[in-house]
Amino acid sequence: MERVTKRPAVTVGTRPGGRSERVVRSVLKAAAEELSLSGFTNFRVEEVALRAAVAKTTIYRRWPTKTDLVAAMLHAPLIADDATVDTGSLRGDLLETLRRGVAKGGTPEGRAAIRMVQAEIENPEVAELVRVLRRARRKAFREVVKRAVARGELAPTVDSNLLLDMIMGPVHGRMRLGEPVPASLMESVVDIVVAGFNAAAAPPRR
Amino acid sequence: MERVTKRPAVTVGTRPGGRSERVVRSVLKAAAEELSLSGFTNFRVEEVALRAAVAKTTIYRRWPTKTDLVAAMLHAPLIADDATVDTGSLRGDLLETLRRGVAKGGTPEGRAAIRMVQAEIENPEVAELVRVLRRARRKAFREVVKRAVARGELAPTVDSNLLLDMIMGPVHGRMRLGEPVPASLMESVVDIVVAGFNAAAAPPRR
DNA sequence: GAACTATCGCAACTCGAAGTTGCGTTTGCA
DNA sequence: TGCAAACGCAACTTCGAGTTGCGATAGTTC
Structure with missing residues (x-):
């Protein structure tokens, strides 16, 4: 007379x-707070549970590891604003x-994300997340380049x-060291790179 | 009748x-092995003790934390070869x-070092280590630039x-993602940067 | 609106690794 | 040769990740 009541260990959605939905939202919000306060290394799941007024088990059932939780939290905002930039000029x-x-990397979340990625780069899921984000970014950037080529820049x-x-x-x-990145530095970098690409392309070096 | 036998908690040298000396050397060697095998996150002090055939306490008495141990291990080799490069041309x-x-960042130790720095950048000692290394590197590089200026490059x-x-x-x-850095990429970067600096310097932009 | 069950709350666990303590033993060095 | 610095050993504390079992709550379906 076996009671075959299925007890799913992990929340399936x-x-x-x-x-x-309320639980997910408040947990992710609490995770963001904890991340910016403590960084990835000192990020405690139990603290997130307290902040979110949710049982620790609830968190673990939905996100099996600390890394999963942080990755989930970072996924949405980081992947979001890949809206193509288009100012009219390459510069x-x-x-x-x-x-x-x-701006992304300068926020506490951004720095925490970079830190997490570094610390957990052996973790296949984190590595995959990095690849996905990078691919999206490179793809969006390809449009920028395409338009610059069309303009002859x-x-x-x-x-x-x-x-x-x-x-x-x-x-x-x-950014990784938490140092400021002044606007003048950004302009210098862009100017030098643009000049470098033009000069290196026009005369075939030597 | 107080017995004032001083029992130093930490080895003072x-x-x-x-x-x-034998202990220090074998521990640092074992730490290097463990670091390249396991990375910083999975680096276990007890494993280092086993490899070095040394008591765990011995390690902790000399390097109070795991970070201290890894930092000590990285300090020597990373700070070592800052011999000035001098090939005769800027390029x-x-x-x-x-x-x-x-080459430094490509080794397992190098990658582990980068990872550690990221994960522990809040740690004042790690941050200080980074500053010291960077200062040394920048100083050495200033010589390179000085000679290039003298040559009119x-x-x-x-x-x-x-x-x-x-x-x-x-x-x-x-490097941080453990991807290869082909020689052709290095040459492209250098060529573009050199061209960019020359072009950006000569005509004062606009 | 009643029942079915996915999901949550709670409390008490296991587990692994960092770091500690006390004491006896070895060994560098004056 | 003797004293204290440094080591070995074993048992310990601490802390946070992740687990388990069970009862309570509340979406969803009919």
């Missing part, structure tokens, strides 16, 4: 409305792209990924 | 020879600087720190 677009990146042969890395890379170090 | 010097940086007004960031930054992202 067949009941998305009402209470469940403007690059500056705007850079500004947005710095760039050679058609430019490597858009390299261009993106070259404007974002130099400021990443400062 | 008044006895640097013989056994102590060569930049390439060599970039190559060395990539750069304007005297260049910001050497910016130049360093602009060659190292773009490849850092790949």
Whole structure:
């Protein structure tokens, strides 16, 4: 006479409305707060449960590990505003792209995200998240380059990924250390990179 | 009748020879192995003790925290080869600087170091370590720039720190994700940056 | 609006790794 | 040769991640 009552260990999401939605929202909000207060390393799931006024088990049933929770929390906002920038000029677009990146990485959440990614880069899910975000960003940026080429501001042969890395890379170090990134620095970087791409493309070096 | 036998909780290093030296060396070696095998997050002090055939307490008495141990292990090798590069040309010097940086960051220890720095950047000692290393690197690089200016390859007004960031930054992202950094990429970066600095310096933009 | 069950709350767990303590033993060094 | 610095060992504390079992609540379906 076996009682075969299915007891799902993990919340599956067949009941998305009402209470469940409230729980998810308040947990993610509390997670964001905890992340910006404590950073990833000192992020405590129990503290999130307290903030969200929710049982710790409820959290673990929906997000099996701390990393899952943080990743879920970061996913939406980070992937959201990949709306294409379009200011009308290459310089403007690059500056705007850079500004947005710095704005993202400059917030406590952004820095925490970078930290998490670093600390957990061996974690396949985190690595996959990084790949997804990067792919989205590179794809969006390809449009910027395409328009610049159409305007004659760039050679058609430019490597858009390299261009993106070259404007974002130099400021990443400062962002990672929590240092400010002044607007003048962003402008210098963009100007030098643009000049460099033009000069390197026009005369075939040497 | 108080017995005032001083029992120092932490090893102070008044006895640097013989056994102590052997202990320090084998622990640091074991720590390096463990770091490259497990990364910083999964780095277990007890495992280091086993590898080094040393008591766990011995480790803790000399390096009070896991971070201290890893930092000590990284300090020597990372700060070591800051011998000035001098190939005779700016392009060569930049390439060599970039190559060395990539070589450092490409090893398992290097990646682990980057990861540790990220994860523990709130830790004052780690932050200080980063500042020290960066200061040393920037100082060494200033010589490179000075010689290039003397040769007339750069304007005297260049910001050497910016130049360093602009060659190292773009490849850092790949290094952090454990991706390869092909030589062709390094050359592209250097060429574009050099061209950019020259072009941006000569005509005062606009 | 009644029943079915997904989801939640609660309390008490296990587990693993960091870091500690006390004491006896070895060994560098004066 | 002797004293204290440094080590070995074993048992301990602490803390946070993740688990388990069961009863209570509340979406959803008919």
